[in-house]
Amino acid sequence: MLVRDLMSAPAVTCGTDATLSKAAETMRGAEIGSLVVTHEGKVAGILTERDLLRAAAAGVDPVTDAVGLWMTANPDALGPEEDAAAAWASLTHHHYRHLPVVDGEDLIGVVSIRDLFGAASLRPAGEHAADAPRGLEGVVVATTTVGDVRGREGFYHYRQYSAVDLAAARSFEDVWYLLFNAELPDRTQAEAFGAEVRSMRALPPGLADLLPAIARAGSPLDVLRTSVSLFGSELGWKPVSDGDLETVRSEALALCAAVPTILATAYRIRNGLEPVAPRDDLSFASNYLWMMTGTEPDPAYARAIDQYLIIATDHGFNASTFTARVITSTQADLAAAICGAIGALSGPLHGGAPSRALDMLDAIGTPENAEPWLRRAVENNERLMGFGHRVYKTEDPRSKFLRQVAQDLGGSLVGYAMEVEKTAVRVLAELKPGRELYTNVEFYAGVVMNSCGVPREMFTPTFAAARTIGWSVNVLEQMADNRLIRPTARYIGPPPPQPVPPA
Ligand SMILES: CC(C)(COP(=O)(O)OP(=O)(O)OC[C@H]1O[C@@H](n2cnc3c(N)ncnc32)[C@H](O)[C@@H]1OP(=O)(O)O)[C@@H](O)C(=O)NCCC(=O)NCCS
Numbered sequence: 001m002l003v004r005d006l007m008s009a010p011a012v013t014c015g016t017d018a019t020l021s022k023a024a025e026t027m028r029g030a031e032i033g034s035l036v037v038t039h040e041g042k043v044a045g046i047l048t049e050r051d052l053l054r055a056a057a058a059g060v061d062p063v064t065d066a067v068g069l070w071m072t073a074n075p076d077a078l079g080p081e082e083d084a085a086a087a088w089a090s091l092t093h094h095h096y097r098h099l100p101v102v103d104g105e106d107l108i109g110v111v112s113i114r115d116l117f118g119a120a121s122l123r124p125a126g127e128h129a130a131d132a133p134r135g136l137e138g139v140v141v142a143t144t145t146v147g148d149v150r151g152r153e154g155f156y157h158y159r160q161y162s163a164v165d166l167a168a169a170r171s172f173e174d175v176w177y178l179l180f181n182a183e184l185p186d187r188t189q190a191e192a193f194g195a196e197v198r199s200m201r202a203l204p205p206g207l208a209d210l211l212p213a214i215a216r217a218g219s220p221l222d223v224l225r226t227s228v229s230l231f232g233s234e235l236g237w238k239p240v241s242d243g244d245l246e247t248v249r250s251e252a253l254a255l256c257a258a259v260p261t262i263l264a265t266a267y268r269i270r271n272g273l274e275p276v277a278p279r280d281d282l283s284f285a286s287n288y289l290w291m292m293t294g295t296e297p298d299p300a301y302a303r304a305i306d307q308y309l310i311i312a313t314d315h316g317f318n319a320s321t322f323t324a325r326v327i328t329s330t331q332a333d334l335a336a337a338i339c340g341a342i343g344a345l346s347g348p349l350h351g352g353a354p355s356r357a358l359d360m361l362d363a364i365g366t367p368e369n370a371e372p373w374l375r376r377a378v379e380n381n382e383r384l385m386g387f388g389h390r391v392y393k394t395e396d397p398r399s400k401f402l403r404q405v406a407q408d409l410g411g412s413l414v415g416y417a418m419e420v421e422k423t424a425v426r427v428l429a430e431l432k433p434g435r436e437l438y439t440n441v442e443f444y445a446g447v448v449m450n451s452c453g454v455p456r457e458m459f460t461p462t463f464a465a466a467r468t469i470g471w472s473v474n475v476l477e478q479m480a481d482n483r484l485i486r487p488t489a490r491y492i493g494p495p496p497p498q499p500v501p502p503a
Pocket of ligand 1: 350351352378382383385390435437
């Protein structure tokens with residue numbers, strides 16, 4: 001911010017021969033603490049409240065004594081192009097409270113300490129400390145060792161490893177272990193962990209009994225939310241204040257292991273199919289596809305879904321993760337935190353986009369139709385599903401990775417999707433210049449899942465199956481160093497208290 005932006009203009013002035021009483025009257029009328037004193041159009045001095053006090057203490061007659069005798073002559077001045085930090089340094093270093101701003105020889109304004117306080121949004125202690133930007137964009141609200149997203153670089157990581165490198169080199173179970181234990185497993189640890197979580201896939205009997213009734217009651221994510229709630233009550237989960245970290249860690253492992261079973265069972269019931277029981281000889285991804293389709297998947301599809309799940313396991317302080325942490329901060333139980341997170345994930349601005357991205361590809365229909373279709377949509381202020389991101393202002397690394405996974409899987413959809421992507425990026429750059437809009441994780445997630453036989457209605461639920469791990473680790477981290485998350489809002493309605501009208 002420059003001095004030009006924060007100064008008060010025009011400056012209120014008086015001549016050197018004005019009387020002190022006239023000057024005091026002008027200051028009071030303008031509700032300011034100083035006057036710039038001019039002589040023949042040039043700055044000759046500055047008269048402040050402090051100077052008036054000095055004159056009063058000396059017993060002078062304000063009606064006859066002239067300003068020129070009491071002002072500070074030839075004061076320092078600021079230039080309009082100096083930055084706010086320079087103004088602050090000058091005022092505080094010399095204990096000034098006001099400085100004239102001159103452009104060449106012309107007086108164009110005054111900068112006061114009050115202007116600087118205003119620019120810094122300082123408020124009296126006890127009121128709001130500061131206004132956070134809308135959507136909390138860029139605001140750090142916690143510390144974490146789970147991972148982070150570096151939007152400008154197009155990079156994100158789990159613990160100390162690039163998530164994309166993990167997806168290329170390790171299994172989903174290894175990444176799950178990494179998030180829960182803060183280190184990658186060696187072979188023995190991986191085998192023991194794999195056996196442990198494979199043994200937890202069956203549903204608690206109470207939930208299994210109720211699932212047919214709730215499976216048809218709403219969308220698959222609604223069903224998951226309700227099922228997680230029942231899962232927690234069935235297993236007697238307590239508010240987190242009553243449980244030590246180890247207890248909640250075990251609860252979280254059990255939930256993460258059972259979410260695919262909930263999803264696949266409910267999917268089959270909704271579609272009039274017999275549920276398929278989980279197997280403990282298959283990987284997380286293979287077993288998920290097995291339970292959903294009833295056939296053992298092609299290893300290439302199982303690996304592609306395994307990689308998609310790794311890519312989707314966690315992603316910084318996104319809306320659903322923040323939701324889970326807010327709920328945990330109240331010491332509610334794990335089920336409450338995960339239900340809240342699922343609710344946040346269901347919105348199209350967060351996790352609800354992959355099926356919509358595929359719907360968009362269907363609606364466009366052909367590569368030739370992409371340009372007019374996309375142009376019309378953006379001109380009508382519609383959002384292109386699978387494009388744009390709050391944090392990434394470059395290509396989303398997840399999209400880049402999944403594009404390659406989709407290409408490796410082959411099929412006609414990926415080539416068409418890439419054509420549409422190219423056109424959309426060009427149209428967005430033209431119609432939304434400077435917004436830096438590229439594909440996000442959702443665009444190719446839909447393509448990959450579609451190629452592997454995951455039904456469209458299961459795209460976001462599959463995302464949720466992976467993200468339950470990220471949410472759970474964040475819940476554990478919040479528990480380990482908790483403080484109730486309770487921000488405040490600035491009230492901007494009619495000034496209270498208004499008289500309450502009689503009934
Ligand atoms: C993800 C998303 C919510 C991020 O939003 P955000 O950080 O709040 O960005 P904003 O809403 O401030 O958008 C900034 C500008 O880019 C435009 N924009 C952002 N995403 C866009 C998209 N997908 N299609 C068209 N325009 C888009 C906005 O219209 C806005 O334009 P304006 O400055 O003329 O008003 C947003 O990009 C979006 O809605 N994407 C589509 C849904 C999606 O893919 N969700 C999955 C997310 S992983």
